[in-house]
Amino acid sequence: MSSIKKRPNGQWRARYRDAVGKEHARHFDRKADAQKWLDEATAELVTGTWIEPKARKITVGEWCDRWIAGYATKRASTVRQARTHLALVRDEFGSLLLSQVRPSSVRAWCATLKERGYSTSYVHAVHARLSQVMQDAVLDGLVPANPCSRRTAPSAGEQRPYVATTDQVFALYEAFAPRYRVAVLLGAFAGLRTAEVCGLRPGEVKWLQRELHPEVQYPEEPLKTDMSRTPLPVADTLLTALSEHVKVYPASTVLTNTDGRQAGPWRIDREMRRVRGGVEGLPAKFRFHDLRHYLASLLIASGADVKVVQYRLRHASAKTTLDTYGHLWPDSDESTRSAVERVLSSRLSAVADSVRTGGGPA
Numbered sequence: 001m002s003s004i005k006k007r008p009n010g011q012w013r014a015r016y017r018d019a020v021g022k023e024h025a026r027h028f029d030r031k032a033d034a035q036k037w038l039d040e041a042t043a044e045l046v047t048g049t050w051i052e053p054k055a056r057k058i059t060v061g062e063w064c065d066r067w068i069a070g071y072a073t074k075r076a077s078t079v080r081q082a083r084t085h086l087a088l089v090r091d092e093f094g095s096l097l098l099s100q101v102r103p104s105s106v107r108a109w110c111a112t113l114k115e116r117g118y119s120t121s122y123v124h125a126v127h128a129r130l131s132q133v134m135q136d137a138v139l140d141g142l143v144p145a146n147p148c149s150r151r152t153a154p155s156a157g158e159q160r161p162y163v164a165t166t167d168q169v170f171a172l173y174e175a176f177a178p179r180y181r182v183a184v185l186l187g188a189f190a191g192l193r194t195a196e197v198c199g200l201r202p203g204e205v206k207w208l209q210r211e212l213h214p215e216v217q218y219p220e221e222p223l224k225t226d227m228s229r230t231p232l233p234v235a236d237t238l239l240t241a242l243s244e245h246v247k248v249y250p251a252s253t254v255l256t257n258t259d260g261r262q263a264g265p266w267r268i269d270r271e272m273r274r275v276r277g278g279v280e281g282l283p284a285k286f287r288f289h290d291l292r293h294y295l296a297s298l299l300i301a302s303g304a305d306v307k308v309v310q311y312r313l314r315h316a317s318a319k320t321t322l323d324t325y326g327h328l329w330p331d332s333d334e335s336t337r338s339a340v341e342r343v344l345s346s347r348l349s350a351v352a353d354s355v356r357t358g359g360g361p362a
Contacts, residue, residue, distance in 0.1 A: 002042060004034050014038045019045060024053065049144035051099070058142055060101060061094030067133050075221055085129035088113065098134070098143045106130065106152040114154070123154045160327055161293045162283050164188075169294055172282075175275035182245040183255055183268050187291030189238050189298075191313050194265040194288045196223070200254045202246050210234055218265055227314045293325075300328045 002016035007027065014034035015025035024041070028034040044051070064086045072079055092109045093101055106127070113123045131148035138146050164172075173184040186192045192200065195217035204213045212232040217223055234242075242254070249256055255263040272288045279286075292313060299309050306329075310321040 002038055004031065004038060006031075016041055016045075018052070044144075051141060051144060055142045056097065056099060058098055059094065060096050060098055061090050063098055063137055063142065064090055064094070064133060067136060075224075077221075082129065085126050086133070088126050089130050089133065093130075098137055101134065101147045103147045103149065103152050106147055110152070110154045120155055127153050161324065162286065162290060163293045163297045163328070164282065164286070164290065166294075168279050168282055169291065171279045172272075172275060172291075175278060176271055179249055179258070180255065180263070180268060180271050182241060183271075183288070184291065185238055185241055186254075187288055188294045190232050190234060191292045191295045192232075193217070193292070194268055195221075196228070197288075198253070198255055198263050198265050198268065201252060202254060205234075205239070205242055205246075205254075206231075207239060207243070210236065210239060219262060225314075225316050227316045230311055230314050232312065232314075296321075296325045297328055300325065 002014070004012055004014045007013050011027045011029060012031045012034040013025060013027050014037055015023055016038060017023050026034070026037055028037065068079070068082060068086060071082055074082075092112075093105075110123050110127055113126065114120065118126075127148060131146060131153075134143065134146045134148055137143050169184065169188045173181055176184055183197045186197045186200070187194075190212055192212075192214065196214050198218035199216045199220065200212070200214065201216075204215055206213055209231075210233060212234055214223060214229060214232070217228075223229055246254060251260055251262070253262045255268070257263050257267060268288050272286070276282050276286045277284070296309055296313060299312055304312075306318050306321055309325065310318045313321065315321045
């Protein structure tokens, strides 16, 4: 329901009711302006892009404050990362109204971050965070559309991780301090992440089943995903190494510091930084997490398909596995060429033989 009426003071009063029946009204000096305002509001209501007038006044900074308050139910490390991303968002867009953020300004912002020295992958992650925040604003009815999209997204960066050689893996193993060496084996041959290695408890090593059953990550936080709880088959030699380790360093967790208390991820990362420079050919920024790439390459080289690799690395999606390691599988062009060649060569050879012996068309 909408209407325009002239008031005693000469102004034109336009009014309409929104989807929940609440009345909105404004006064104009000219009837044409009142009609234009009313037409725009009606069109927005019909197309589903109408925004409550008070919501139009919310700035990006204010919405970031509301958003992170609701996001606080996530793991502490996840929330910390989100706060870091939002600091960059606020610096650029904080004073703007949500509706003032344009795709062109998002693209320009990403280019500026790159110029300031942020890595391509980090800029991609920050853009994804802005998109997440703006999409939630859309769902809350604060803006009609998300200004972030594939068209504004920067490159995700290099997707081909460095895969260490077997010699490099064992060079790292030998260079690590004895009480932390088993961490290298758990990363390279079981695929555990840094926080999972530090959170692993002796009871999660199922000796008879020859499996690891990860339950928590450092210090005793829930694992990232349900997929992370997938039992992992463990080689007998690795089980032997784990058995010897817990005998020498008995504690409530497999990895401990010199004081006997649980080792944290920073301790393992520090150990990696200490030794990686001494391993020939290893990238300067090689991380403990990169040991998982070695396991992936080992499985692929053995003939494992994408689903097996996905489950051993405990990726939530096979797409993640393919995006990260697809280049490691045997060349698909050559394999398909060989498959076609086997059929063609056998059938066409038979036809050719038949023609030569007079059994077919000349």
